[in-house]
Structures are given as C-alpha cells and as structure tokens.
Amino acid sequence: xxxxxxxxxVRRVRTHEQVLEQxxxxxxxxxxxxxxxxxxxxxxxxxxxxxxxSVREALRALEAMGIVEARTGSGPDxxxxxxxQSTTALTNLLRLHIALAQISLADLVEIRxxxxxxxxxxxxxxxxxxxxxRLAALIDAMRATGEEYREFNALDAEFHVGIxxxxxxxxxxDLMQALRGAVESEMAAAFARLSDWRSVADxxxxxxxxILRAIEKGDGDRAADLVADHITRxxxxxxxxx
Amino acid sequence: xxxxxxxxxVRRVRTHEQVLEQxxxxxxxxxxxxxxxxxxxxxxxxxxxxxxxSVREALRALEAMGIVEARTGSGPDxxxxxxxQSTTALTNLLRLHIALAQISLADLVEIRxxxxxxxxxxxxxxxxxxxxxRLAALIDAMRATGEEYREFNALDAEFHVGIxxxxxxxxxxDLMQALRGAVESEMAAAFARLSDWRSVADxxxxxxxxILRAIEKGDGDRAADLVADHITRxxxxxxxxx
Numbered sequence: 007x008x009x010x011x012x013x014x015x016v017r018r019v020r021t022h023e024q025v026l027e028q029x030x031x032x033x034x035x036x037x038x039x040x041x042x043x044x045x046x047x048x049x050x051x052x053x054x055x056x057x058x059x060s061v062r063e064a065l066r067a068l069e070a071m072g073i074v075e076a077r078t079g080s081g082p083d084x085x086x087x088x089x090x091q092s093t094t095a096l097t098n099l100l101r102l103h104i105a106l107a108q109i110s111l112a113d114l115v116e117i118r119x120x121x122x123x124x125x126x127x128x129x130x131x132x133x134x135x136x137x138x139x140r141l142a143a144l145i146d147a148m149r150a151t152g153e154e155y156r157e158f159n160a161l162d163a164e165f166h167v168g169i170x171x172x173x174x175x176x177x178x179x180d181l182m183q184a185l186r187g188a189v190e191s192e193m194a195a196a197f198a199r200l201s202d203w204r205s206v207a208d209x210x211x212x213x214x215x216x217i218l219r220a221i222e223k224g225d226g227d228r229a230a231d232l233v234a235d236h237i238t239r240x241x242x243x244x245x246x247x248x
Numbered sequence: 249x250x251x252x253x254x255x256x257x258v259r260r261v262r263t264h265e266q267v268l269e270q271x272x273x274x275x276x277x278x279x280x281x282x283x284x285x286x287x288x289x290x291x292x293x294x295x296x297x298x299x300x301x302s303v304r305e306a307l308r309a310l311e312a313m314g315i316v317e318a319r320t321g322s323g324p325d326x327x328x329x330x331x332x333q334s335t336t337a338l339t340n341l342l343r344l345h346i347a348l349a350q351i352s353l354a355d356l357v358e359i360r361x362x363x364x365x366x367x368x369x370x371x372x373x374x375x376x377x378x379x380x381x382r383l384a385a386l387i388d389a390m391r392a393t394g395e396e397y398r399e400f401n402a403l404d405a406e407f408h409v410g411i412x413x414x415x416x417x418x419x420x421x422d423l424m425q426a427l428r429g430a431v432e433s434e435m436a437a438a439f440a441r442l443s444d445w446r447s448v449a450d451x452x453x454x455x456x457x458x459i460l461r462a463i464e465k466g467d468g469d470r471a472a473d474l475v476a477d478h479i480t481r482x483x484x485x486x487x488x489x490x
Contacts, residue, residue, distance in 0.1 A: 026312055030340075034347050066305040067312030070268055073344055092345040098272075099341050102315055103334040103422065105276050113419040117363075124362050177355040180345065181423075 021056050025064035028054070033073070033088065040090035044074065071095055093180045097187035104188055111192065115241045118185055121178055122166060122237060123230040126217060128173035130226035137172045141165060141218050148211045155197035158207050159190070165214055169221070169233070196244050210240070263298050267306035270296070275315070275330065282332035286316065313337055335422045339429035346430055353434065357483045360427055363420055364408060364479065365472040368459060370415035372468035379414045383407060383460050390453045397439035400449050401432070407456055411463070411475070438487050452482070 032038040045053065050061045065086055068074035072095025074086045089095070104114065129137075144165045151158040163186045170179040200206050213236045220229035274280040287295065292303045307328055310316035314337025316328045331337070346356065371379075386407045393400040405428045412421040442448050455478045462471035 022308060023312075030344060033344055036347065040348050063305060063308040064312075066264060067309045070265075070306075070309030071313050071341060071344075073348070089348070092341075092348045095341060096345050099313060099334075099337060102272060102275055102313075103338050104419070105278065106282050106315070106330070106332070106334045107418060107422060109419045109422075113417045116417055117419050117423065120362055120366050121359075175355045175358055176349060177346070177351045177359055180349060180351075181359065 021060040022063035022067070025050070025054060025056060025060055026067055029064065029068060029074075038088050040088050042088045044086040044088070046085055072098060093183050096180060097184040100184045101188040111189065111241070111245065114185060114189060115237060118182070119234050119237050121170065121182055121185075122233045125170040125173040125175070125178055125182070126221065126229035126233040127226035128175070129169050130221045130224050130229045132174050133172050133221055137168075138218065138222055141168055141172075141214075141221075144168065145211050145214050145218065148214065149208065151207065153204070155203060155207070156194055159194050159197060162193075162210065162214075163187070163190070166233075169217070172221075192245070200244070206244070210236075263302040264305035264309070267292070267296060267298060267302055268309055271306065271310060272315075280330050282330050284330045286328040286330070288327055314340060335425050338422060339426040342426045343430040353431065353483070353487065356427060356431060357479060360424070361476050361479050363412065363424055363427075364475045367412040367415040367417070367420055367424070368463065368471035368475040369468035370417070371411050372463045372466050372471045374416050375414050375463055379410075380460065380464055383410055383456075383463075386410065387453050387456050387460065390456065391450065393449065395446070397445060397449070398436055401436050401439060404435075404452065404456075405429070405432070408475075411459070414463075434487070442486070448486070452478075 029038065029044070038044075044050070044065075047058060047061050047065070050056075051058050054061070065074060065076070068086070069076050072092060073089060075089050076086055077084055103109070144161050148158055148161045148165075151161065163183075166186060167179055167183045170182040173179075197203060197207075213232070217229055217232045217236065220226075220232055271280065271286070280286070286292070286307075289300060289303050289307070292298075293300050296303070307316060307318070310328070311318050314334060315331060317331050318328055319326050345351070386403050390400055390403045390407075393403065405425075408428060409421055409425045412424040415421075439445060439449075455474070459471055459474045459478065462468075462474055
C-alpha cells in the first residue's frame with residue numbers, strides 16, 4: 007500500500023489558503039481564543055508578507071464560515087474578532103451538508119432521538135431547580151403563542167436544546183441546536199400546513215409537560231421514552247403523513 | 249415579548265455576503281447539486297450586477313467552507329464545482345468548533361459512544377456478507393501495520409465509520425467521520441506516547457474482532473456493549489491516564 011501511494015498529485019496551495027491555515031492553526035492550538043481580536047489587515051499583510059487581497063479573502067472566508075466576526079467602523083472596536091458563537095456556523099454548514107449529501111429527514115430524526123434519549127435520561131439526575139423553572143416557563147410561553155407558529159417553533163427548539171444543555175454535555179447541546187436549526191424551515195412548514203394548528207400546539211405543550219415531570223421525578227427511563235415518542239410521533243403524523 | 253423584540257439593530261449586509269446567500273439558497277433548494285459547475289466569475293458578475301471582487305470573495309469563502317472546489321486551469325474543466333465531499337468541511341468546522349467552544353474530550357467520547365452503540369446494534373441486523381468481509385480486511389490490515397501507528401489510526405477510524413455506514417444512517421456515518429476526524433491528532437499523539445505500542449495495537453485489533461463477531465452473529469446488544477467498552481477503555485487507559 008505504501009509504495010503504491012508514494013505519488014500524490016501536487017496541489018497548488020494559493021496564498022489566501024495559507025493565510026487561512028495559519029489562523030486556523032492558531033485557533034486549534036489555543037493561541038487565538040473566542041472574543042480575541044485579530045491583527046488588522048495592514049498588520050497581517052506585514053506579518054505574513056502577502057498581498058492585501060489575500061488577507062482580505064482569508065478573512066472573508068473565516069467570516070463566511072462563522073469563525074470570525076467583522077466589526078465594521080473605524081474606532082478601536084473595529085476589526086475581526088474570533089467568534090464565541092460557532093454553533094451558528096455549525097448549524098449553517100450542517101444545513102448545507104444535509105442538502106448536498108441528500109441526507110433524509112428520517113436519518114436526521116433518528117440521530118435526534120438517540121441524542122435526546124440520552125440527554126433526557128441524564129437530565130433526570132443532573133437538573134437543578136432553576137433548570138426546571140426555565141423549562142416550565144418555556145412551556146407556559148408555548149401555550150401563549152396563539153397563532154404564532156414561528157414563535158412556538160423557536161420555543162420548542164429552545165426546550166429540546168435546553169434538556170441537552172441540562173444533561174451537561176456541551177457538544178450534545180451544540181449538535182442538537184445545529185440539527186434542530188438545520189430543519190427549522192421544514193418544521194415551520196409542517197406547522198404552517200396544519201389546519202388544526204393550535205390544538206396540535208397545545209398537545210405538543212402537554213407532551214413537553216410530561217417530559218418535564220419525568221425529569222423532575224428523576225425518572226430517566228421514562229423521560230427518555232417520552233421524548234423519543236414525542237419526536238417520532240410528530241415526525242410520523244405531521245411530516246411523513248402530509 | 250413580541251413588543252420588546254420589535255426593534256433590531258440594523259446589520260449592514262455586504263455585497264459578497266449577498267452573493268454567498270444566493271448560492272447557498274440554490275444549494276438548499278436543490279437547484280445546485282454536487283458535481284455541478286457554477287457559472288464563471290464573469291457570468292456571475294453579469295448575472296448579479298456586482299463587482300468581480302465581490303464574486304471572488306464569495307467563491308473563496310465557499311471554497312474555504314468546503315462547499316465549492318476550485319478547478320484551476322483554463323480548459324472546459326476549469327471553474328468552481330459544487331463538492332460532493334462536504335463531510336471534509338464538516339470535520340474541519342467541527343474541529344474548530346471544539347477548540348472555540350472548549351468542548352472536552354470526555355463530552356466528545358460520550359457522543360461517540362452513544363452514536364456507535366446504536367450503529368453497532370443496527371449493523372447486527374443490516375449487514376451483508378460483503379460488509380463483514382470489508383471489516384475483516386481492515387482488521388487484518390491493522391495487524392500488519394508494524395510500527396506505523398498513523399496507518400493503524402486511519403484503519404481504526406475506517407473500521408468505526410464503516411460500522412456506522414453499515415447501519416444505514418448516512419448522517420450518523422458523516423457525524424462519526426467528522427467526530428473521529430476532529431480528534432485525529434489526539435489519537436495519533438496517544439498512540440505515539442505508548443512504549444508498548446504494538447501490543448496495544450494488537451489488543452485493539454482483537455477487540456475489533458469481537459465486535460465484528462457479535463455483528464456477524466446478529467447479536468446487536470453485545471455488539472453495542474463491546475463497542476462502548478472498547479471506546480471507553482481506550483479513552484480512560486490511554487488518554488486520561490497519560
């Protein structure tokens with residue numbers, strides 16, 4: 007295998023890619039952290055010995071990836087700052103990936119159920135009283151959304167991501183937020199199609215209450231089963247069936 | 249809530265961002281598919297009524313995200329092509345996200361265990377004879393790697409992603425590949441630190457054989473337990489302990 011793989015086509019690495027790689031390496035080794043400001047375009051040009059165009063293309067790319075935020079203006083706050091919100095970037099890319107790799111909604115729902123089962127089970131033992139209050143407030147807000155299905159959808163997402171957050175696994179919470187965000191528009195479209203929207207919304211809120219109560223009681227297995235049923239049933243009855 | 253949220257700070261949307269959004273929208277609605285060529289820079293300039301710089305910045309950003317590949321040259325093959333390999337992009341961004349959000353290796357290992365448990369359980373009923381042959385060949389290759397721990401590491405990753413692939417959930421397989429890729433260098437470093445590297449490698453290969461045998465027998469629960477033990481033990485003994 008080694009001798010067959012000895013020749014590799016030469017890939018021309020363009021200048022802006024090298025700039026990008028240097029910045030990415032500094033993020034990966036921890037020398038660039040969230041909230042930190044990058045050197046100015048002019049400083050980068052001098053430090054790296056490249057053209058302003060290459061620096062600008064690299065910065066635009068990092069912005070588009072959601073790794074760097076451009077703060078416009080001319081004061082001391084202007085410039086490129088390393089983001090602390092890379093979950094947004096993850097959501098955006100996951101959405102594109104799902105479209106490009108033609109991932110089915112069924113596959114996505116299956117992963118959600120796996121992650122949320124585990125999160126609900128863990129949350130039943132890790133929750134604090136404040137966590138429960140916050141989840142209960144979200145359910146109250148869901149009941150008060152009237153015809154605003156988009157607002158309901160946002161609260162619903164917050165509830166599910168909230169459980170994952172309570173479970174204590176930061177990566178699970180970020181993945182959940184990205185997975186939920188990636189199907190945001192499908193969910194809103196499913197809600198919009200419903201003629202009996204408000205009654206469906208109320209029964210979803212009631213299901214959320216059941217999950218919350220199981221978590222509150224510390225019944226992890228029941229919380230896991232309820233959240234799995236809740237997700238699967240909505241998908242089968244409201245998305246597949248329509 | 250609605251009235252308080254009625255004012256939002258105005259965000260200036262720059263020209264290259266609008267170009268980017270239009271291309272992304274076409275990917276999301278399926279009118280741009282993997283392997284398809286984008287219009288040339290000149291055509292995009294004309295169609296969108298923007299400067300060449302804006303078009304170029306948008307294309308560079310899409311390339312950096314791993315959504316578009318630049319084929320250099322001047323023949324009919326030159327130009328920007330929508331990638332069919334967006335898993336690479338996902339791996340890269342996940343790696344950056346893990347660094348930026350300071351995700352612990354423990355959280356990542358927990359997610360891997362969750363996904364792989366389910367994949368191994370499913371693979372026990374979905375596998376074909378060819379699938380088993382391919383996994384067995386990977387194990388043989390692992391035994392033949394000698395001192396090449398990087399090659400072993402690559403085969404190990406392929407084995408685990410392979411099981412997820414057999415399970416039939418494409419998103420699970422892509423996420424696994426991205427998660428495994430995101431810790432590629434930590435794994436290689438852990439291998440490199442071992443003084444008894446070859447004997448550890450052989451015992452890992454033997455564990456892989458046990459997993460394969462459980463899948464072959466159709467014993468999903470055992471396959472799930474074995475893969476979970478295998479991952480957790482390596483993490484505790486070889487990464488946490490050193």
